Amino acid sequence: MEIKLVDLTVKRNNTLVLSNLNVDFRGPGLVQIIGPNGAGKTTLLLAILGFVKPVKGRVLIDNVDVTSRPETLKGRIGYMPQTSELELNAPFTVWELVDCCFRLHRPWPRLFKRDSKAVRNALLRAGLTEELWHKRVSELSGGERQRVFLARTLVADPPILLLDEPLANIDPQGRALLAETLGRLSEEKLIVVTSHDPLIMVKWTKMILILNKTLYAYGPPGEVLVPEVLSKFYGLGWEWVEKGVHIYDTHR
Numbered sequence: 001m002e003i004k005l006v007d008l009t010v011k012r013n014n015t016l017v018l019s020n021l022n023v024d025f026r027g028p029g030l031v032q033i034i035g036p037n038g039a040g041k042t043t044l045l046l047a048i049l050g051f052v053k054p055v056k057g058r059v060l061i062d063n064v065d066v067t068s069r070p071e072t073l074k075g076r077i078g079y080m081p082q083t084s085e086l087e088l089n090a091p092f093t094v095w096e097l098v099d100c101c102f103r104l105h106r107p108w109p110r111l112f113k114r115d116s117k118a119v120r121n122a123l124l125r126a127g128l129t130e131e132l133w134h135k136r137v138s139e140l141s142g143g144e145r146q147r148v149f150l151a152r153t154l155v156a157d158p159p160i161l162l163l164d165e166p167l168a169n170i171d172p173q174g175r176a177l178l179a180e181t182l183g184r185l186s187e188e189k190l191i192v193v194t195s196h197d198p199l200i201m202v203k204w205t206k207m208i209l210i211l212n213k214t215l216y217a218y219g220p221p222g223e224v225l226v227p228e229v230l231s232k233f234y235g236l237g238w239e240w241v242e243k244g245v246h247i248y249d250t251h252r
């Protein structure tokens with residue numbers, strides 16, 4: 001499982017956001033994409049998925065050129081957008097939301113195809129216990145909800161997951177538990193997550209891509225999370241935390 005970006009160059013509103021990006025994400029393992037607000041993290045995920053068309057360059061998934069062809073990615077990549085972009089008050093139960101997504105992955109007549117085993121597995125792998133399955137999504141905590149959206153990306157069992165700020169807007173306990181779940185999943189899948197808080201998942205992280213629009217650096221955490229690199233990308237907007245201890249706030 002591999003995502004290879006070759007000279008990837010993307011504009012939004014006629015402004016260059018990514019320029020000649022050349023990186024290789026290899027799985028299984030966890031890759032973090034970090035960078036300040038507006039750095040281009042979501043844009044990069046959308047370009048990989050083919051929803052934003054690059055002005056130059058290519059996206060290869062397992063050596064197949066998928067540039068601007070989202071239809072080729074079915075079953076290969078699961079995508080979880082930022083929760084803030086989703087309708088959270090829809091009248092669905094946890095089970096219904098994941099089941100309905102599973103059926104959308106099936107060939108016609110998909111509405112009649114059910115596979116409760118796939119739904120159960122996805123819910124359990126996302127860390128959702130049975131007593132939550134028939135609750136309405138709108139009644140859940142932020143962390144539980146995030147797990148439902150994770151289950152939705154897992155239901156077709158894709159080898160690659162792209163997760164846009166999966167740990168944002170959840171309480172510290174929920175965040176640590178979800179980080180653990182993602183760490184475990186990264187033992188068998190390629191998981192690419194955008195984040196504003198690289199430390200919480202650092203122990204599972206193989207590589208970090210640090211972005212600030214056309215500027216980027218890519219390497220293992222020990223090479224990227226160092227003062228020279230952080231200052232270049234964040235200016236003064238970062239600080240060392242004593243002995244790796246970090247108090248997480250709830251807003252990212």
Ligand SMILES: Nc1ncnc2c1ncn2[C@@H]1O[C@H](COP(=O)(O)OP(=O)(O)OP(=O)(O)O)[C@@H](O)[C@H]1O
Nearest residue numbers: 012013017035036037038039040041042043044194
């Ligand atoms: N739909 C859009 N149309 C035009 N420009 C956009 C659109 N979405 C984002 N942009 C611009 O693209 C640039 C990169 O934005 P993007 O959302 O990819 O950054 P990000 O790193 O994900 O930010 P954040 O950490 O705040 O989520 C920004 O300048 C932004 O204004």
